[in-house]
Amino acid sequence: MSMITMKNVYYQYPLEKEQVLKNINLSIEKGKVYGLVGHNDAGKTTLCNVIRGFIPSFYRGKLTGEIELDGKTIQEYSMGDLATRIGYSFQNPFTQISGVKETVFEEIAYGLENLGTAPEVIGEKVRELIAMFKLDALQEKNPFELSGGQKQRVALAAIIALDPEVIVIDEPTSQLDPQGTEEIFKIIDLMKKKGKTIILVEHKIDLIAAYVDEVIVMSQGEIKMIGKTSEVFTNKEVLTYGGQLPQVALLSLALQNAGITMPTIPITLVEAQQAIEKILSREV
Amino acid sequence: MKQGIKHDFTLLALLLIPVGVSLSVVGYQLSSILKLPVYLDLIGTTLVAMIAGPWIGLITGGLGNLVNGMLNPTSIPFGFVSICVGLATGYFSKWKMYTNVVGIVIAGALGAVIAAMSSAVVVVLLFGGVTGSGVDLITATFLAAGQQIWTSVISTNIISGTVNTIINMAIALFLIKRIPPRFLVKLNYGWNYIPKKLREVFKQND
Amino acid sequence: MTNAIQKLYPSTKMSIVLAVILFTLMMPGYISQYSVFPIFIIIAFISGVGTKFLSAFIKSIFVLVLFIFVFQCFLIPSDTVIWSKGILTLYKEGLEASLLMTSKIIAISSSLIWFFLVTPIKDMMFALEKAGFSKKFTFVIYSTIQLIPQMKKLSQTILEAQKSRGIETEGSLMIRLKAFLPMLGPLVLSSIQQTEEKVLALEARAFSATVRKSSYYQMSKKPVDYLVISVIFIGFMIFVWWRFFK
Known part of the structure; x- marks a missing residue:
């Protein structure tokens, strides 16, 4: 079932001469995880902003084409409605702290307060999220005093508190260390298991290969490739759009060129291990 | 563009208020650390008023004094000065005075007079001509020379x-x-500070 | 925060401040106004903020009051001379004016200093929202109060960073002036641009939802609040009757 559909979407920022999104046609299926990749000004964040309705309401500029969420055009939703439909987590952990809460617990509760949720319900939900995100040790801390990775986790928890069907996550790990990154991906995996539709912008290609169902490759404002992770990430065409392939896929493709045939091109370490074991057993 | 008070209070403009107040505080702090002879404690109020207009400027000024007043209540009445400066700067910006040299000079002069007058009102009526800082010596000199209290305070300011x-x-x-x-x-008042070339791009896109 | 006075509902404490302000303005003379100050010292100590109260008072009000006396008594000439020696002349009208003025300043300021010391911001914002103020209003005040210390810390970091990069912060006026912009500049530009992301982050937290905001944090007026408000109200009514109708 299609959750979000975009037809012939074009967009131009108010002060720029060029369009940043061109001829976007996309269908986001319910319950799948999408990885959005491409080089820095490919238009990934802009696309996310269009999906969330921040474009054109906040950024202004010229948007054409159709964008539908759950069968209704995005313009039919109010800003408040969209917050409960599409969760949005941003790149910068620092700007996501509300600045009006004195503890992590209250910070996570803030969105629910804005929706007028009853205090007892808020308490229950936030406690649940704190357990899920393993934030117990932090819940009484001032959000300003957290590290970048902790802030990012709290921000993500605060978004998930609103229980949106779709979650857009824009480069959550760009300012995080490996441990913080791992924590974030654990949460993404958890959300996937809960049946959420997730759109993830991320540069760490090996992580995308391991976690997402479908990959969307963008370049110069256009969607160049879209398909199953195993298909896109074994196709060298990605490289021509300034994208990357997982290390193991590159290695396997090189081996194949050298005459060593692989049963399948692996995209994760586990798959690579299996493939290599197969080759070895064949040769013996 | 539409005008009007409500139109000025976008979420972005509202978020500039805390930033403006903090910048004024930091401006004051930095000028004391660097022992500058001027106090840059209006920097946030003027900056925010210029790009977000008179009403946001007014609130930024007033709130700054209110927050300072939590520890030092005598700062609260001086909010009147900040409110006047914020409001005036916002209007000068709205009237496009900051886009040319002549306008800037006039805005600076008018701003200085408005600040001096509004501050004199507070200083004379509530505090008997005193601010509790070093400039009181100048006022004292005027008074000792036989000047009236109002003239002395306004001249000092x-x-x-x-x-x-x-x-x-x-x-x-x-x-x-x-x-x-x-x-x-x-921002509703940011338009005049965008380079001309880009403004033309905007008009073409529109 | 275990102190009973600190736990009072914010509007209860505010009604004490309002009563003090009205009393100070309506009451002739200065003796009763001056007596407000020692009463607040006692209240501040009972509230557990005595030292903070005195230190804030001395830092903010003391010098001002001293200057007012000097100005009004010695520098503004009037008819009646009380005392004179050399160039110094003490005028009676000036002395009276400064007593009237400073007594009011001291009384009102001490009630306000006390109020802000014993009322947590969180309580104040809760009470304002409960009283029907919009969440935009409380948001702006609350985030301002929270942002100021963060920005101060940040400017300290920038100051140290610039120093270690070799920017001189001491020396002639020109050198110090030149040091100012590279310090304030990055702070201004980053903080202003961050507001843009902050708007979206708030929208993502349903800030623009049109329903009335709720609060996880709860506090309510207790019997002691009603008692205090009633005492203040009756006391004030008796004062008004005594002052104007007797």
Whole structure:
């Protein structure tokens, strides 16, 4: 079932001469995880902003084409409605702290307060999220005093508190260390298991290969490739759009060129291990 | 563009208020650390008033004094001065005075007079001509020379405050020139500070 | 925060401040106004903020009051001379004016200093929202109060960073002036541009939802609040009757 559909979407920022999104046609299926990749000004964040309705309401500029969420055009939703439909987590952990809460617990509760949720319900939900995100040790801390990775986790928890069907996550790990990154991906995996539709912008290609169902490759404002992770990430065409392939896929493709045939091109370490074991057993 | 008080209170403009207040506090703090002869404690109010208009400027000024007043209540009445400066700067910006040299000079002079007058009202009526700081010596000299209290305080304010107000406005303008146009375009009063070339691009796109 | 006075509902404490302000303005003379100050010292100590109260008072009000006396008594000439020696002349009208003025300043300021010391911001914002103020209003005040210390810390960091990069912060006026912009500049530009992301982050937290905001944090007026408000109200009514109708 299609959750979000975009037809012939074009967009131009108010002060720029060029369009940043061109001829976007996309269908986001319910319950799948999408990885959005491409080089820095490919238009990934802009696309996310269009999906969330921040474009054109906040950024202004010229948007054409159709964008539908759950069968209704995005313009039919109010800003408040969209917050409960599409969760949005941003790149910068620092700007996501509300600045009006004195503890992590209250910070996570803030969105629910804005929706007028009853205090007892808020308490229950936030406690649940704190357990899920393993934030117990932090819940009484001032959000300003957290590290970048902790802030990012709290921000993500605060978004998930609103229980949106779709979650857009824009480069959550760009300012995080490996441990913080791992924590974030654990949460993404958890959300996937809960049946959420997730759109993830991320540069760490090996992580995308391991976690997402479908990959969307963008370049110069256009969607160049879209398909199953195993298909896109074994196709060298990605490289021509300034994208990357997982290390193991590159290695396997090189081996194949050298005459060593692989049963399948692996995209994760586990798959690579299996493939290599197969080759070895064949040769013996 | 539509005008009107409600129209000025976008979420982006509202978020500039805390930033403006904090910048004024930090401006004051930095000028004391560097032992500058001027106090850059209006920097946030003027900057925010220029790009977000008179009403946001007014609130930024007033709130700054209110927050300071939590520890030092005598700061609260001086909120009247900040409110006047914020409001005036916002209107000067609305009237496009900061886009040309003549306008800037007039805005600086008017701003200085407004600050001096409004401050005199508070100082004379509530505090008997005193601010509790070093400039009181100048007022004392005027008084000792036989001047009236109002003339003394206004003269002191003009002597000590004019340079201050003008430097605050000048630095605010200097900093606004460095704010990216894509940010300014989202503010109701940012338009005049966007380079002309880009404004034409905008008009074409529209 | 275990102190009973600190736990009072914010509007209860505010009604004490309002009563003090009205009393101070309506009451002739200065003796009763001056007596407000020692009463607040006692209240501040009972509230557990005595030292903070005195230190804030001395830092903010003391010098001002001293200057007012000097100005009004010695520098503004009037008819009646009380005392004179050399160039110094003490005028009676000036002395009276400064007593009237400073007594009011001291009384009102001490009630306000006390109020802000014993009322947590969180309580104040809760009470304002409960009283029907919009969440935009409380948001702006609350985030301002929270942002100021953060920005102060940040400017300290920038100051140290610039120093270690070799920017001189001491020396002639020109050198110090030149040091100012590279310090304030990055702070201004980053903080202003961050507001843009902050708007979206708030929208993502349903800030623009049109329903009335709720609060996880709860506090309510207790019997002691009603008692205090009633005492203040009756006391004030008796004062008004005594002052104007007797």
